[in-house]
Amino acid sequence: MPMASRCRMPDVMTTRDGKTRRVGVEIEISGLGYEKLVSLTADILDGTARNSGRYVSKVDTPLGEFTVELDSDPIKDLDLRDERVPESLRELGGHAMEMIDYAAERLVPLEIVSPPVPFDQLDTIEVLSDRLREAGAVGSREAILYAFGLQLNPELPNLDADTLRRYLQTFAALYDWLKGRHQLDFSRKLTNYIEPWAGSYVDRLIAEDYSPDLEGLMRDYLEDNPTRNRALDLLPLFAHLDADLLAEYVDDPRIKSRPTLHYRLPDCDIDNPAWHFSTVWNDWVVLEQIVSHPKQQKELNDLFREGRTLSFRNLTSTWRSRCQQWLENRGYV
Known part of the structure; x- marks a missing residue:
């Protein structure tokens, strides 16, 4: 009998045109040489x-x-035959490259980037991450220099402003909870590429009457967050929706257009036996489920907005603990 899937599925499995939703996965690791990992x-x-x-x-x-x-693009693109390389290195030739390779494979993460994978076939990624751990792959906890991530690029079910607003409001409300669930390694906490959204933007986003059109939603975000370095990065999605508008705020050739969110928060803790790809994915599915129930999504948003005001309750308990209790009461965890 096949093993039951450890990857939960959201209620909304298809896009507006009826196709199965997909997600791209990016896994950063070390501990294995490049050729062995391939x-x-x-x-x-x-x-x-x-x-x-x-x-x-x-x-x-x-x-x-x-x-x-x-x-690491500089190392991938390195050519010791280039005249710009010091002559002493060019003369060393293969020996220099061996030294560079040795250092690079220990200081720079190796990355596996998946194609868009249908949600219902994510067990393949679960097996991949488990097998790599068994083979000796290590993640962020291995060394202070490591800040390896597991990034998700989930395709949205719809690209209209209302759907996107509900995703963003729910992520803002769940940010502290998700950060706690993922037990971010100290090295990753020191980086600036998983920053939360600007506080002023969050206040605008969760306002009771916030209901912008798509252009207004994009401009509101970009005015306060014109960078890829966010725990939930919207720039690839905005490049897909309106590249000209995005170009008014950001000029970065690394941004790739796609109809997905870019979830960058989680650690890759692959050498921890208690950690699995499904651990991260299932926490994301909690967000998906809340978004697919508009009344409960609004309830969570209202509670989060209230939680950002000055009150005795807010001073004596954390939003993370209150969020956990709400999720338990509603059956999400």
């Missing part, structure tokens, strides 16, 4: 690997094309 990934996913550049490999699998790469 070979393992191909073996686990029943795929075929091919090199497509220095420290970049593609793995063709039944789910689509995965990418395995060193997460």
